[in-house]
Amino acid sequence: MDVFNKATTKLGPIGQYAKSIHGYWTFPKLEGEISPRMKFRGKEKLVWSLNNYLGLANHPEVRKADAESAAEYGLALPMGARMMSGQTDQHEQLERELAEFVGKESSYLLNYGYQGMVSIIEAMVDRHDVIVYDSESHACIIDGVRLHFGKRFVYPHNNMESLRKQLERATKITNETGGGILVITEGVFGMSGDLGKLDEIVAMKKDFNFRLLVDDAHGVGIMGPNGRGTHEALGVMDGVDIYFGTFAKAFASIGAFVASTKEVVFYLAYNMRSQIFAKSLPMPLVIGALKRLELMRNHPEFREKLWTVSNALQKGLKERGFNTGNTQSPVTPIFLHGDPTEGANLAFDLRENYNIFCSVVSYPVVPKGVIIIRIIPTAVHTLEDVEYTLHAFTEIKANLDVGKYSSGQFVNIQV
Ligand SMILES: Cc1ncc(COP(=O)(O)O)c(C=O)c1O
Numbered sequence: 247m248d249v250f251n252k253a254t255t256k257l258g259p260i261g262q263y264a265k266s267i268h269g270y271w272t273f274p275k276l277e278g279e280i281s282p283r284m285k286f287r288g289k290e291k292l293v294w295s296l297n298n299y300l301g302l303a304n305h306p307e308v309r310k311a312d313a314e315s316a317a318e319y320g321l322a323l324p325m326g327a328r329m330m331s332g333q334t335d336q337h338e339q340l341e342r343e344l345a346e347f348v349g350k351e352s353s354y355l356l357n358y359g360y361q362g363m364v365s366i367i368e369a370m371v372d373r374h375d376v377i378v379y380d381s382e383s384h385a386c387i388i389d390g391v392r393l394h395f396g397k398r399f400v401y402p403h404n405n406m407e408s409l410r411k412q413l414e415r416a417t418k419i420t421n422e423t424g425g426g427i428l429v430i431t432e433g434v435f436g437m438s439g440d441l442g443k444l445d446e447i448v449a450m451k452k453d454f455n456f457r458l459l460v461d462d463a464h465g466v467g468i469m470g471p472n473g474r475g476t477h478e479a480l481g482v483m484d485g486v487d488i489y490f491g492t493f494a495k496a497f498a499s500i501g502a503f504v505a506s507t508k509e510v511v512f513y514l515a516y517n518m519r520s521q522i523f524a525k526s527l528p529m530p531l532v533i534g535a536l537k538r539l540e541l542m543r544n545h546p547e548f549r550e551k552l553w554t555v556s557n558a559l560q561k562g563l564k565e566r567g568f569n570t571g572n573t574q575s576p577v578t579p580i581f582l583h584g585d586p587t588e589g590a591n592l593a594f595d596l597r598e599n600y601n602i603f604c605s606v607v608s609y610p611v612v613p614k615g616v617i618i619i620r621i622i623p624t625a626v627h628t629l630e631d632v633e634y635t636l637h638a639f640t641e642i643k644a645n646l647d648v649g650k651y652s653s654g655q656f657v658n659i660q661v
Contacts (some may be wrong), residue, residue, distance in 0.1 A: 257325050257536065259610065262348065265307035270361055271593075276603070280304050280498070284603070291603035292616055294621040299468050299576060300548040302500035302538050304350055312530055312538035319529035329356075330481035332338070332526025341503070348475055349483040350505035354515050357527050359463060359492035359502030364390040366459065366490065366504055371396060374425030376416040378409065380432065380442065384461060387430055396425065403435075406446050410459045413454045426457065433462030433470060433476030437620065438575030441465075441476055448485030449613050459488040464577060465495030467542050493531070497538045501527045539649065551575055551625040555632060559623050562636040568643070578621040580639070586607070589617040591651035592642055600638040 257264060264272065276293065277285040280303040284293050321495025337355055345353035368388025371377060377391055377398040391398050397419055399412040408431070431442035447458060462475045470478025473496075477486040488510065492502040492631040503512060515521070541548070556576040563570050569581040578602050580651045584592065589608030596602045596619075608617045621635070649658055 248429065248611065257327040262630070268314035268485045271590075274603075279514065282624065282631055284539065286597070286603055289601065291601050292634065293596070294604040294623070294627075294635070296500050296624070297464070297622055298624050299496040299543065299552055299622070300498075301551075301624050302496070304626075305541060307541060307636055308498070308534065308537055315530040315533035317650055319533075321530060322379065323529045324526050325528045326526065326553055327524060327606050328526045329522055334526075334529065334532070336529060336532045336536070341534050343536065344491075344503050345505050347510075347543065348381045348489050348505050348538060349478070350507070352511035352512075353503045353506045354507035354511050354518075355519075355522075355527050355532070356502040357506060357524055358500070358523060359388040359490070359494060360389075361520035361524070362502050362504060362518065363387060363490055364393065364498055364647050365515060366485060366488065367391060367394045367428070368519065369517040370457075370459070370488070371486065372425065372644055374420070376419050376425065376427050377430060378416050378427060378456045379430040380404065382438070383432060384432060384436065384463070387432075387461060391430070396423070404443055406443055406450075410448035410450065410453075413450065413456065416456075417454055418605055420455075427455065428459055429456050429622060430459045430461070433460050433465035434575040434577060436577060436614070437577045437618070438571050439577030441469075441480065441574050443451075443480075444477055444486060445480040449480040452463040457487040458485065459490065460486045461490045463490070463492040463502075464495055464575065466491030466551055468552060469575065472560070473542055473546070479573060486570065493535055493538070496542070497535060499531060499534055499538065501531050501535060504661070531648045548625045554621065554628045555623040555625070555629065558629055559621065559635065561641065566636065566643075568639065576623050579622065580619040580621065582617040582619065582643070582646060583615055584617045584651065585615065587653045588646060591656040593619070595642055595645070595651070595656070596638065600642070602638055604634060618624055 274286060275386045280298055282293055283290055293634055330389055341353045341355060345351060357614060363386040369396050373395040375396050377394055379387060379391060379400055380403055381400050382403040399415055401408040401412050420427055433442055465476035467473050469476045477483045488506045490504050513551060560578055562572055568608040571579050571581055573579060586608045595607035605620045612618055644650060
């Protein structure tokens with residue numbers, strides 16, 4: 247058997263549909279400067295699918311810092327991994343400022359959040375330890391857990407009763423092995439927008455001995471009174487033992503960081519394989535992140551605007567009878583009933599006829615009969631964008647309810 251056979255016979259859970267979706271639903275090209283108005287296939291769309299929460303991607307000061315640092319240092323500097331030849335004063339400065347921002351002693355940069363998270367988990371546990379994690383954890387957490395040689399227990403999403411049971415099981419095991427327990431969850435869950443119950447989890451520390459690692463990719467910069475993260479929003483900044491944030495969302499860049507005690511961060515710097523054996527973050531990304539952090543700290547109005555837009559959208563949807571689940575963050579899911587054809591036709595109608603670009607998922611990504619539309623508001627959207635979108639959604643829901651999107655009823659184009 248040739249390993250290449252997979253490329254033609256077994257394309258994978260999403261790849262199997264690639265022929266009919268590639269370039270339209272998957273790998274679409276959004277053109278123009280990052281903003282709520284971008285071009286798709288030559289036509290302007292109202293874009294609700296970018297995690298540019300605070301609108302920093304195109305902020306003039308950000309663009310200037312990015313351009314000037316690229317002109318001054320180039321993209322190569324520093325060459326090599328941090329440990330070997332990739333250390334600079336600017337990397338250390340950014341780490342100090344990030345640590346302070348998220349309320350930890352120390353932090354360490356990661357060249358990508360995904361690999362970073364995998365390595366944080368791998369480095370923090372050995373075969374004697376037990377991992378307990380939320381069932382809706384991001385793929386990078388799942389991959390990190392896969393590398394673990396010891397026991398792992400999963401609890402249904404945000405089910406605290408089950409977490410307690412898993413902690414009891416985990417404690418029995420660690421009492422025998424002499425290991426510890428690492429609980430992993432997210433701050434803001436990126437698909438559903440609900441929050442990990444960090445306050446309730448931290449409260450369980452009085453009954454169990456464990457450490458808590460939180461992936462706050464969608465929370466850093468936007469959650470809490472000062473945007474310091476979901477742990478700030480839920481009043482448990484000290485209870486989160488290891489905090490993870492990425493630059494891929496509110497920071498509108500690339501890279502990530504992990505924050506914890508001085509000792510743990512130092513230990514991680516010497517033990518995260520994906521960082522030890524990979525190149526350091528280029529200087530423009532570090533200087534660009536310093537600028538973004540400065541704007542985040544000094545401009546609460548970006549966050550306020552984000553919440554104004556998010557609240558108007560979520561309130562408007564609820565008033566019109568839409569089910570937006572349990573979101574407590576700007577991430578806005580809309581749950582509809584329908585089969586995959588209806589999901590595709592509805593999304594197509596939104597994109598082509600209402601010129602709204604957002605992500606829509608249906609079976610097999612979510613259970614049969616469910617369609618989820620996910621909207622990501624940002625600080626650079628307007629209340630007029632919200633009004634227009636609410637109007638469009640009211641119409642597409644009415645169409646869905648009368649069966650307009652079922653097969654044969656709706657003229658779809660070949661995408
Ligand atoms: C919850 C969560 N964790 C981690 C990541 C990975 O971060 P990065 O894009 O920096 O690799 C993402 C996606 O960006 C995410 O949504």
